[in-house]
Amino acid sequence: xxxxxxxxxxxxxxxxxxxxxxxxxxxxxxxxxxxxxxxxxxxxxxxxxxxxxxxxxxxxxxxxxxx
Numbered sequence: 001x002x003x004x005x006x007x008x009x010x011x012x013x014x015x016x017x018x019x020x021x022x023x024x025x026x027x028x029x030x031x032x033x034x035x036x037x038x039x040x041x042x043x044x045x046x047x048x049x050x051x052x053x054x055x056x057x058x059x060x061x062x063x064x065x066x067x
Contacts, residue, residue: 001016001017001018001019001020002014002015002016002017003015003017006040006043006044006046007048008043008046008047008048008049008050009045009046009047009048010044010045011048012044
């Protein structure tokens with residue numbers, strides 16, 4: 001699946017993540033649209049190299065492609 005990651009300094013990166021594998025009592029839903037909360041702008045505008053709130057460090061990032 002694909003997701004957008006805020007990389008800092010008003011840049012976004014479209015990344016590929018593994019598809020989720022639900023447990024016996026879980027479901028996976030498909031999103032058709034998404035919005036951006038005002039508090040997300042802190043991550044969008046943060047300087048590059050600062051800690052990311054997403055918990056995805058640069059070293060742990062999966063394979064990705066820039067758009």
